[in-house]
Amino acid sequence: xxxxxxxxxxxxxxxxxxxxxxxxxxxxxxxxxxxxxxxxxxxxxxxxxxxxxxxxxxxxxxxxxxxxxxxxxxxxxxxxxxxxxxxxxxxxxxxxxxxxxxxxxxxxxxxxxxxxx
Amino acid sequence: xxxxxxxxxxxxxxxxxxxxxxxxxxxxxxxxxxxxxxxxxxxxxxxxxxxxxxxxxxxxxxxxxxxxxxxxxxxxxxxxxxxxxxxxxxxxxxxxxxxxxxxxxxxxxxxxxxxxxxxxxxxxxxxxxxxxxxxxxxxxxxxxxxxxxxxxxxxxxxxxxxxxxxxxxxxxxxxxxxxxxxxxxxxxxxxxxxxxxxxxxxxxxxxxxxxxxxxxxxxxxxxxxxxxxxxxxxxxxxxxxxxxxxxxxxxxxxxxxxxxxxxxxxxxxxxxxxxxxxxxxxxxxxxxxxxxxxxxxxxxxxxxxxxxxxxxxxxxxxxxxxxxxxxxxxxxxxxxxxxxxxxxxxxxxxxxxxxxxxxxxxxxxxxxxxxxxxxxxxxxxxxxxxxxxxxxxxxxxxxxxxxxxxxxxxxxxxxxxxxxxxxxxxxxxxxxxxxxxxxxxxxxxxxxxxxxxxxxxxxxxxxxxxxxxxxxxxxxxxxxxxxxxxxxxxxxxxxxxxxxxxxxxxxxxxxxxxxxxxxxxxxxxxxxxxxxxxxxxxxxxxxxxxxxxxxxxxx
Numbered sequence: 096x097x098x099x100x101x102x103x104x105x106x107x108x109x110x111x112x113x114x115x116x117x118x119x120x121x122x123x124x125x126x127x128x129x130x131x132x133x134x135x136x137x138x139x140x141x142x143x144x145x146x147x148x149x150x151x152x153x154x155x156x157x158x159x160x161x162x163x164x165x166x167x168x169x170x171x172x173x174x175x176x177x178x179x180x181x182x183x184x185x186x187x188x189x190x191x192x193x194x195x196x197x198x199x200x201x202x203x204x205x206x207x208x209x210x211x212x
Numbered sequence: 213x214x215x216x217x218x219x220x221x222x223x224x225x226x227x228x229x230x231x232x233x234x235x236x237x238x239x240x241x242x243x244x245x246x247x248x249x250x251x252x253x254x255x256x257x258x259x260x261x262x263x264x265x266x267x268x269x270x271x272x273x274x275x276x277x278x279x280x281x282x283x284x285x286x287x288x289x290x291x292x293x294x295x296x297x298x299x300x301x302x303x304x305x306x307x308x309x310x311x312x313x314x315x316x317x318x319x320x321x322x323x324x325x326x327x328x329x330x331x332x333x334x335x336x337x338x339x340x341x342x343x344x345x346x347x348x349x350x351x352x353x354x355x356x357x358x359x360x361x362x363x364x365x366x367x368x369x370x371x372x373x374x375x376x377x378x379x380x381x382x383x384x385x386x387x388x389x390x391x392x393x394x395x396x397x398x399x400x401x402x403x404x405x406x407x408x409x410x411x412x413x414x415x416x417x418x419x420x421x422x423x424x425x426x427x428x429x430x431x432x433x434x435x436x437x438x439x440x441x442x443x444x445x446x447x448x449x450x451x452x453x454x455x456x457x458x459x460x461x462x463x464x465x466x467x468x469x470x471x472x473x474x475x476x477x478x479x480x481x482x483x484x485x486x487x488x489x490x491x492x493x494x495x496x497x498x499x500x501x502x503x504x505x506x507x508x509x510x511x512x513x514x515x516x517x518x519x520x521x522x523x524x525x526x527x528x529x530x531x532x533x534x535x536x537x538x539x540x541x542x543x544x545x546x547x548x549x550x551x552x553x554x555x556x557x558x559x560x561x562x563x564x565x566x567x568x569x570x571x572x573x574x575x576x577x578x579x580x581x582x583x584x585x586x587x588x589x590x591x592x593x594x595x596x597x598x599x600x601x602x603x604x605x606x607x608x609x610x611x612x613x614x615x616x617x618x619x620x621x622x623x624x625x626x627x628x629x630x631x632x633x634x635x636x637x638x639x640x641x642x643x644x645x646x647x648x649x650x651x652x653x654x655x656x657x658x659x660x661x662x663x664x665x666x667x668x669x670x671x672x673x674x675x676x677x678x679x680x681x682x683x684x685x686x687x688x689x690x691x692x693x694x695x696x697x698x699x700x701x702x703x704x705x706x707x708x709x710x711x712x713x714x715x716x717x718x719x720x721x722x723x724x725x726x727x728x729x730x731x732x733x734x735x736x737x738x739x740x741x742x743x744x745x746x747x748x749x750x751x752x753x754x755x756x757x758x759x760x761x762x763x764x765x766x767x
Contacts (some may be wrong), residue, residue, distance in 0.1 A: 140411050141364075151371035152285035154426035170428075170748045173675030173757040175291040 217363045229532075250347070255594075271593040274365045275403040277385045277394070277416035280380060282423045283458075285416075289394070291387070293409030294367035294495050296342040297360060301333045314340065317351045325381050334370070337730035342385050343367045364409040368394075374465040374473075375426055378481035379419070379457075379631060382468040385584055390473065393417065393631060396579045409730040418633040420456035423448055427461040427746055427747040430575040436741035437463060440700075446482045446610050447745060448716045452705065457578070458713065458753070460484070460611070475560055482720070487584045487607040490718070491685030493617070493703045493736070494603030495551045496653060500620050501566040502554045504649040510540040510656065516549040519536050522595045523552075530684075530733070543656045546682060548602045557599030560592045563600065569644050570616045571626055572608055581632045584609045592594035603683055604693075610701075614716045617703050621657065621679075623712045624650045657681060658708040667735040671704055671743040673755030675757050676750045680704030680742065682734035687721070702736035702742040707755055 099107075177186040245764035280289040297318075307330055315321055318341055329338045342365060344352070349362060368383045381392020388403070397403070397417060407578035408672045429447040437445045449459040466473035466593050473479055480486050502508040512611055513536040529547050531631040541548030557561055567573050575585045587607035591598040599605035603640040611629055620626040624645030657679030667682040683701040686693035701718040705711035722737045750757075 137408070137410060141409060144290055144292045144411055147287060148290050148369050148371045150290055151290075154286075155372050157422060157431075159377065160427070171751045172747075173673075176757050178674075182547075186556065205370070 217600065232541075233674075256290065259374065263444045273386070275367060275405060275407045276366050276410060276412035277383070277389075277397060277403060278401070278405045278412045278724055279388055279416040280393060280419060281398075281416045282376075282421050282664075283456075284420055284422060284424075285418075286372075286423045287371050288372055288419065288423070289368060289419075291366035291409075291411055292369055293364045295346070295362040296341045296365045297340040297344055297352055297388050298339050299330055299340055300359050300361065301330050301335050301338060302359075304333075305329060309330060309357065310357050313355050313357060314352070315338075316346060317355060320343075323549075324576075329558040352503060363656065364405065365412070366409050368468075372423060373469065374429060374467040375421075375423060375469050376421055376460075376463050377466040377473070378483065379421060379460050380468050381580065382466075382474060383473040384471075394421065394468075394582045395581065400579075415510075420451075420458060420631055420633055421460065422458050422752065424752045425749045426459040426461060426751065429745055430461045430463065430465070430747065432745045433461055433463050434721060436717075436737065436744075439556070439729070440719055440725065440737040440741075442722040442737075444478070444717040444720040446480060446484055446716075446718045446720075447615050448610055448612050448714075449749065450618055450627070450629060450714045452622040452627065452714050453713050455494060455615065455618070455626075455629045456633070457611075457629055457631050459749070460631075482610065482718070484578065484580060484583050484609055484611045487609050488699055489604050489607050489688070490610070490613055490701050491603040491683035491686045492546045492548075493602065493613070493681045493701050494549075494606075494685030495543060495546060496617065496620055496657070496681050496703070497567070497572070497681075498538055498551045498554050498563075498572065498601040499656070500570075500649055500653055501563065502539065502556060503652050504645050505558060505562070507557055508539050510652055511538050513538050514542065514550050514553045516542065516547050516553070518549075518553050520598065522598060525595050540656055540659065543681070544660055544663055546667050551601040552598035555597045556594070558597075560594065560597040563597050564592055567570075567600075567606070570619055570646075571613060571628075572602060572606070572616050574617070576612055576628065578611065578629050583611050583629075586612065603685055608717055609615065610718055614703070614714055617705075618714045619644060619709075620653045621650060621652075621705045621714065623647050625661070638708060653716055654679065654705075654708055654711065657705060667733075668702065668704070668739045670704060670735060671739040671746070673743050673747045676705050676746055676755060677707035677709060677758060678743065678746055679706070679708035680715075680739070682692065682739055685731065685735045696732070698732055700732065700738040701732050702738035704742050704746065706746055707758075713749075713753060715745060716744055 174189050177189075224362050231392050232672065269304055277289075277291055279287060281287055307327070310330065311323060311326055315323055321341070328341070329335075332338075332588040340360070350410065352360065353362075364389070370377075370380065379392055381394040382390050383394050383686055384390050388567050389398040401414060402419070404410075404414065429449060433447045445461075447459065447461040448457065450457055460483050462480070464479050468589040482488070486494055487497065505509070515536045516529065517532075517534055520533045527548050529545070529549055531545060532678055533541075533545055533547065537545060537547055537550050537556070539550075541547075542554070542569045564573070573586055573588065576583045586609075588601070589605050615627045615629050619625060623644050624647055626644045658677065659679075660668040661672050661678050663669070663681055668680045671680050681703050683703070685699045685701070687697040687708065688694075688701060689697065700722050701716065701717055704715045706713055706715070717738050722732050724732050728736040
């Protein structure tokens, strides 16, 4: 009976050790996976920061303005505003008085409404 | 017989059992040693270089900074991960080779300092250069020299370059703020210390600046500098109700990507860090004081037909009038004598009290740092009272003057300039002028632009109801004031019936040209430059032209 108890305890110890090793191994594998994902996230964040700054650099007003000028765009003038209820022919006639500039129509957030061009 | 046989059998079992157990134990130990050896081999082959690097790294920290954006969310400053080059001197094989190749690959290294650093083999870490460009890092990498490694650190970049350079400030090599808003971020918000290049978790810092307006002001000022051959120029756009600075430009500017720009005295931020006598734009304050005290009305007349003599000083007008002038006409003709008479009527003490009340004599600050303190006369006597009435003898920063001028047109509420959309503690509005005084000032500001003889008529922009005042201040030199070196300024507000924005433009030492018929006064240079600025920024700021403004048509 004592021999059986010794054998059983020894076996239990071995099983526990094996289970502990398995848990530890699993934890390290998870840690490694987390580290890998964290590194991937850091890289993505770094890439995002670079793209964000590049977008801001390309959208800076001093770059956009000459490009817009080449397209014949210019800051909106007082004559180019009109009320919706104003007859179209009146608005056109007023525009024809000073046709040197066209209103800006852009959806680029880098350009303020009415700015740049 | 049976008993001895059993005893012998037991004895044999007892002899073989210890041997078997010994073998089992040895086998177990051998297996354990094999497992340990196998693990060691695996670790050696896996090559965990980060362990070695971590041991070699000193405790060096950089700081991740929050983004800076303009009022519309457009990016002004951000952190990007940049490689920094360091050396482990203990691993260097050939010191001469490494120095020679690094000097050839990276310009600007100090050879003596580099040799001294790398020769010390007791050190395990020494920076070579921080914040390399990817191309520089690749070139160093291709050298294949042992003992050199890279770390990724946050590096501050300013995509808009010099557009808001003075306001934003710059950072040092550790990414700590060294001026402007960058320093404010360090002091007021704190930073995330990082040993890598992780981005900051802080929310972006939102400035009151509008990059579109800032660009328009900078462009028009740059053109004005060329057109009038001015040495420098400043432009400021202020929300007269909230004190928010929509644009602040000082040319020549500085690019925060090149912090050494800030060391050039010519690139001083004249808007906030310089004080100047701004000339006749001070007459608006003098008249506001007289009206607010009830000493005068716009129609009250003063005899300005003769120059004013105070001691050995003689005060004259640029365009003398041969008739008494009303307060309104003193403003329109920019009469020094008239302003002097109004100031003398009040006296120096009350003039000083008024200047203090309106915020011109206090030390003020914005989030970009302290505004240069006003330069006051050592003795505020009679002659000082007169000269200050027309803008000489008291030097202030344009930022401080703009805040005071905003008070003149916004109904009389004191304005504190701010550069952050959500400032930490918005001061409670304090009324320092009567509303009727402010209304009178709005009237004469507008009249100065619309009247045929108004000095600011060249600032008129169709539809935007501009009002303003010119100021041409002679600059002090070694032998007194210099008639040919002036600061030409124009302070304007729009739309004048209910001003929303104040624009202050100053041109430093403009020269005469055929276009200005040789004149250098503000009416021929600063006023039209302001008009051009307003024409561009009006639509961006959403100021509707007169015939479209519903609020106006309802009035």
